[in-house]
Amino acid sequence: MTAPLDTAEDLGAYPDGGADEEAELLRRVLSALLREDVVGLRSRSTLLERPDGPWLRLPADPAAAALLLPLGEDGYQSTYAARLPLLVREADGARLTTTDDVLAALRALADPADHEGFDAFAEECRQTLATMRLHSRTRAETDAELTVRHGSDPGAWSGLSGGLAYDTLAARLDHPVYPTARGRSGLDERQLRSYAPEFHPRFALRWLALPRTAVTVTGGEAALPDFWPTPAALGLPHLDGSHLALPVHPLSLGGPLRDALRETGLEQDAVLSERALLSAVPTLSMRTVAPDADPRLHLKLPLATATLGLRNRRTIKPRTLIDGAAGQRLLETVLAREPRFAESILQADETVYAHAEHELLAVLCRRYPAGLDGSAVVPMAALLSRAPGGEAVIDHLAERFYDGDPLALLDACLALLFDWQATLFGYGIALESHQQNISLVLDRVAGSTRLRLLFKDNDAPRLHTARLRETLGDDAPDPAAFADPRIFADSDRPILDMFATITVHLCAGSYAFGLAREGRAPLARLLGPVRERLAEAVERQGTAPGEPGAALRAHLLDAPELPVKAMVSAGTLLSKERSGAADINKHYTTGPNYLLSPGTCR
Template sequence: MTTTAPAAAPAAAQAGPAQAGPADAGRTTEAELLLRVLGALLREDAVGLRTRTTPVDRADGRWLRLPAGDGDALLLPVAPDGYQGVYGARLPLLAWESDGRRLTTHDEVLEALGALADPADRAGFEAFAEECRQTLATMRLHDRTRDEAAAGLAAAHGADPADWTGLAGGLAHDTLAARLDHPVYPTARGRSGLDETQLRAYAPEFHPTFALRWIVVPQRDLAVAGGPAALPDAWPTPAALGLPALGGSHLALPVHPLTVGAPLRGALSAAGLAGRAVLAERPYLDVVPTLSMRTVAVSADPTLHIKVPMATSTLGLRNRRIIRPGFLADGVAGQRLLEAVIAREPRFQGVILHADETVHAHAGHELLAALCRRYPAGLDAAVVTPLAALLAEASGGRLLIDHLADRFYGGDPIALLDAYLRLLFDWQTTLFGHGIALESHQQNISLVLDHGPAGDTRMRLLLKDDDSPRVHPARVRASLGADAPLGFDDARILCEDDRPLTDMFTTITLHLCAGSYAFGLARHGRAGAGALLDLVRDRLAEAVDRLGTVAGGPGATLRERVLDAPELPVKAMVSAGTLLSKERTGAADINKHYTTGPNYLLRTEGSR
C-alpha cells in the first residue's frame, strides 16, 4: 500500500498521538467533535487547508501552516490518516503562530477560518458553526442517556443484540446506529432545530413510539400510485380520524408531528389546499422512527414503513428532508431496474432482497407526501440490521459486529466482514457491468443473517431507497434489452459515460460500505489496518475480474479508476451541504460533489 504521508514526514509524525481513536480516555466530547470537523475541513480543502498550507515538522509531529495575513498564520497539527485524506487532524488543535494561542472550540475555529474565507462564503461558516452547536448538544445528550437507552433496548428486545430478530429487532439496531457518528460527515448526529424534548419524542436514538398526525385531502388533489385501493390496510379513513362527513370525498395523508404547525400551514397554502384540506385532531397509527427519522415503522406491523417529509435538514443545511414527486417516481424506476438485473442474474435471487416502494401519494408540495415501503415477508427469525449499526457500541461495550460474529461466524468479526464483502462487491460490480451504480450507503442496506436448514449461516442483503442511482442507458440497454426500465424523472440520473458511475461506486460502495469497516475495525483493534485493507482490495479485485478485462469494458474501467487509480474521489459533503452555495461549488447535486483523496487500496513494496 502507498504510504499515507509524504516521504519527508519524520517518524514522529507517523506514530504520534493523533492516531488514537475517538474513544480515547480523557478526550472531551467537544474535542472529539472538533477533531472530526477539522478533519472534514482539511479533507475538503476549506480555505486552502490542503492546497495553501506548508508542512512544519516539530517534535510532536507534523503541522500545516496556513497564512492568515499580517505575517501571522494558523497552525493545524496533523497525523497520517489514509481513509479519505492523507492527513487527519489531531490534538492540540488549531493554533495561532504568533502567540501560540490554541483554538479549542468549534466556534473559535470556524470564526478564525471563516475570516479567511471569501466574503460570499462566510455565512456558510456561521451556519456550520450552528450545526456544530446542535451536534455538540446532541452528543452530550447521547452521553447522558447511554445507559438509559441501553437498558430500554435490553428490556424490550433482550440482552444480546444478536438475538434481536425480524424487522422489529432491526428498529432496535437503528437506535444503536443513531448514536454512532457518520464515517465522513462530522455533524451527522445533529438534528436541525430540535430540542431535547422533541428528540426524546421522535428521534431514533431514543426508540420512542408515537402516533402520526393526518390531513384529509380532496381525492382529486391527492395523486396515489396505483389508486386509493393500493394504500395499506393500516391507512385510516376520514371516519377513523373523526371526520366521517369527508369519507366520500377525501383521502388521508400522514404528516409527521414535527411538521404540524407553521410548516404544514405554509405547505397547504402553497399547494392551494388551505381551507380544503383538514388537519385531523385525532392522531392515528402508532409508529417507531427508523434511522432516517422521517421514515417510521408501524408498531403493529414493522414490515410496513411510511416515509413522510419533515421541515428540517440533516447532513448539511441544504440537504432538506422533503419529498418531491420525482423522488417517488425515481424510487420505483430504480426498484424495477434492479428487478430486471436480478432476473438476468439468478444467483442473486433470494439473496438480494428489496423493499417494495411502488405505493406512494403526493399532494403537490414537498411537505405533503408519503411513501409506503413494504418489506419482504419471512424475515421474523433473521437478524436484520442496517450496515450503519455494525460498529456501534452494544451491550457490554462490545461492537454489534462482535455480537453478530459470536452467533453466526464462530466469534470472528473478520470472517463476517469477509463474507459481507464478497456478497457486496459481487452485487455492486455486477450492477456496474450493467451500467448501474447505486447510492446504497450504510443506511440503505441491511444485513440479513440467519441459519439455513443445515445450520449453516446464510447472509443476504436487503435494499431500499434507490431513487438516486447513476445509470448509463446505453450499457443498460445493451445488457438488459431495449425495453429496460429507464423511466427516471431526474435527468441527472442518466449518464453518457462511466465517470459518474465510478464516482458513486467509489464514494458509496467502496468508501462507506467497505473501507470504513476496514479502518473502523482496525481502530477498534480487531485486526491490523494493512490486513483489513488487503481483504477489501482482494474481494473487490475478485469481483472486478469476473467482469473481464476487455479494454473499455466495465472490469477494465473499475480496475483503472478504482483499484489502481493514484487517487480516489471523495465526497465534499460539508462544502456542498453547508459551507458553499451551489453557485460557488458548481454542484448540480450536493450529494455528489467531490474532491480527491488517497487510494488506500494501492499496494507498493513494503506498504503493508
C-alpha cells in the first residue's frame, strides 16, 4: 500500500486553490460535503494527526477503498474545512484532484438511491467550473465595460443604475456557503454572455399575448406600468380587445414555454409576438431585469433554469407572488409601530404582479422608493467583490463615506441590520433576507453619512403565529392571507433558525471571516463587532425569561452550536424523500458557534 501524503514537501506539490479554478472549486465542494456530513464524512470518519496537520479517514465499504481528506481549521460553519483540494485513496495512494474523480469516489460510498443526485451534482460542478474559467477570461473586458458605462470610481456609482453595476461584480463572487453558486443549470457560454448579470448585457424582452380571462393582475390592468405594451404595439392589433401581454424572458422560449401553455390549456389561444420589445439589464438574481424605460421598476420573470441546487428552480410559483405582497404588508404594519426605523428601513413595493396560474407564466413588477438617484445602492452581496482596478467594493464605499475605514462601514451596517431583525423577531418574524435581498443605501446629509437598508423579496419569511397575535392583536395577519402554510410556525425555533442561517451567517459572519482570510484584521477583532452589535440588539428585546431577547440570546449568543444550511444535500444530492426537507432552503445541520466568546476565536 502506498503511504498517503504526510510531509510538507509532498503537500507543496498540490495546487493552492488560488489561481487554479478547479482547485478552488474542489476545495469549496469538499468543505461543503464535509460540513453537511455527506456519506458520513463527519460522523463516520476518524481524525488522524500527521506531521503536516490533521486528516480525516473515511472507512471503506466492502466495494470501495477508504478515503483520506486533509483538514484545515474553519470555524465559520464547520469546525474543519478541506485544507487542500484533494482526496487520497488509501489502498493505492491515488490522489483525486478533480471534482469528477472526487464525486465518483464518494458516490461509490453513497446509498444507490442517491447516485442520481451525485451525478447531477457532478454536472453542476462541471458547469460551475466552465463559468469560473469564463469569468477569469472576461474579467478585464467586463471591468472596462462597467467603467465606460458607470465611471472610473466605483465608490461614486449612484442610484439604481449604479446598483446594476454592483450586481455585475457580485455575480462574479462565490457564495459564502454554496460551492457551485456561479453555475446555472443548462446554460452555455453564449447564453451566459447574452443574459447573465456578470456580463452586464442589454437585451429586449419577448411578449406573450394571453386571453385576459386567463390572467390575474393585482389591482387590475391599470396598476401595470405605463410602458406596458398593448397587443397592437406588439404587432397583434386583432387581439387588443381580448388579450393582455405578459413579458417572457428569452431563455424561457421554446420547449419550456410550449410546455407551460399546454399544461394550462392555453396553447391555442396564446400568441407569442415576433417583436422583441423593452430593453433591459439583468440584476444579480438574473431572472429579475431592470427595464431602461423606468429606472425605478424591476421585472421579475420566470426562468427555466436552476441555481443553488438542481431543485432550486428559477421559476415563479403564483403563490410566492401572493406571499411577497402579504409579507410586505406585514412589514409595513411593523414599521408603523416602530417609528425609529421610519427613515432607515426601506422596502421595494411588490404588490403588483400578474400570472396565468403557472410558474412560467408570471411577472412581478417591483417598484423601488423614489429619491435614490444620489445614493450608492449596493447589494450586500457585492461588498467583498472586486471592483475594476482590483480593490474591494467595501473599500471604495468606505473611502467615500467612512473616512477610508471599511470596518466602520461594516459596523454601522451590522448595528442597523441586527436592530431591525431583532425587532422583527420580537413580533415573531424572521426574513429570508440574505445578501442578495438587502442593499445598503449610502449618501451624505448635512455633511454626515446616512446609512439605510433596502429590502426586497420577502416572500418566504418564517412567522410565529402566537407571537404575532400577542404583539399585533387585530393587525396580525390571517394565515389565510399567505399561500404557503410552511411560513407559519407554532414555536420560536424555525424563526430562530432562519435568523441564524440568514442574518447571522450570511449577512454578518461571512464578512468577518471573509475579511480575515484577506488579512484585513485578526478574526477575533472582526468577530467582536458582530457579537457586540447582536448583543446590543438582543438586549433591546428584553432578556428576562419569556422575553424575545432571552430566546435570541440562548439560541444565538450562548448556544454551543448554530444551525447551518445543508444546501447541497437538500438542493441536489438528495431527494426530498431522502433528505426529509420540507423546504430545500430551510434544511439544516449544525456547526460551531463563533459568537460564543472572544476566547473561542483564533
